[in-house]
Amino acid sequence: MPDLANQPLGVFDSGVGGLTVLSALQRALPNESLLYLGDTARVPYGSKPLDMVRGFARQIGRELLRRRVKGIVVACNTASAASLPELADELPVPVWGVVDPGVEAALAATRNGHVGVLGTVGTIDARVYQTRLEAAGMTTWGKACPLFVPIVEEGISDSSIATLVAQHYLADRPAVDTVILGCTHYPALRGTLQAVLGADVTLVDSAASTAAVVARDLRRTGLAAPAAAEGSVRHLVTGDVATYLHTARVLGGPLGPAEHVVLDALEPAPG
């Protein structure tokens, strides 16, 4: 399918957090045209009901399809938790989330079978990581950490505040030997979390694992861009474009042309 292979790969997130996944995709798939949609008008997703987030994901999926993407990466843990596997069933292109690759990496890393998951309220309450890990025989411990995203965005990931907040969230943890960073912002807190958890605990960041799975699947199905293609990145933003580009630059996300996008309203009864 040479035609499809040349189409862009869609990626979306509630805002800028998914840029960590976009970076990993760019490294794993340097020839792809990547089309990233950041829903900054409605960020954050993590504190909103999953039903609502599912509606957002469906709306964004349709927008990306309209722009002829050959596949969609849900680069947001909350949206992955809320919308998969339903979104993959509804859309005529492959859809990847960040949860399954994170689970796989944790299963490969744990030695004692006790795995912790840190994430937003939405991700933790939905138990998406926990359910999958437990199905594989693991014992799990999930903890919602609402203060972590604003700490990262404040640029104080390595402060005494970050340490005290990490101690607060991790105080009642059992003897986990592996902890999944179940939110795309959390890798910025890796140093602080590793110091609080101790060097024996493995931290799993799903961005790189997700990119590896997407690259493998695209190549296996003949959908990968040809090696001669020049890779590119474009951004669609539901909120203010200048603010978005500023934050993307601070976070070191892959930059490129960015434009504002207005999403069509969904009909009341989705189908």
Added chain:
Amino acid sequence: MPDLANQPLGVFDSGVGGLTVLSALQRALPNESLLYLGDTARVPYGSKPLDMVRGFARQIGRELLRRRVKGIVVACNTASAASLPELADELPVPVWGVVDPGVEAALAATRNGHVGVLGTVGTIDARVYQTRLEAAGMTTWGKACPLFVPIVEEGISDSSIATLVAQHYLADRPAVDTVILGCTHYPALRGTLQAVLGADVTLVDSAASTAAVVARDLRRTGLAAPAAAEGSVRHLVTGDVATYLHTARVLGGPLGPAEHVVLDALEPAPG
């Protein structure tokens, strides 16, 4: 205007924060029918560009007008900063924000003319409090405190984390003797902030001041509900109703019937 006097008074906020203003209004105006709109689908406003928040406020103003309110209280500092006085000029009913009453209370409280303002990024960057205070001859110091709202919503307003974060934000303050709590969530942090600032500093919470101004204006213009009227509270919610009512209950906000509302999209060029 007996007809108008019996119409409801509209109140809106980005979410649940404005319930502190709703409580104060209910105490000051026990006979009013209060119609509160919480835009929980798009909360928070504080980190979003003011242009976008201005659009949200205009959209909500039209929705409340469609429901025949006799006046509108913008119970959100960011929305007040973004939309006033333009919203008042556009709408055919009186519109009150929370900024002017807070400024008045601070001017009455300060002795040394040095006033601090704490708020969201949107409120502080717009300098709405600072501009008004400086026009009255005050010296001002504004500080954005993005971690305060999640700390309040986590229920750890009186923890060592809250103290450390307050010390972090207040470390570089000059010799202010009055500090405006420029966000409807912040009164929950009053104890922590008073301890960090010291007993000599006056904390100004604009909810009560705003309610007093609204009550005075309604009575002065004959728009207040008659003393025989039975007061009531109704809620409109753009997000999930059950989640909203749960949080409203936790925050002690005035409860009442709540329904989901879908806001009409604005035309691209507002007019």
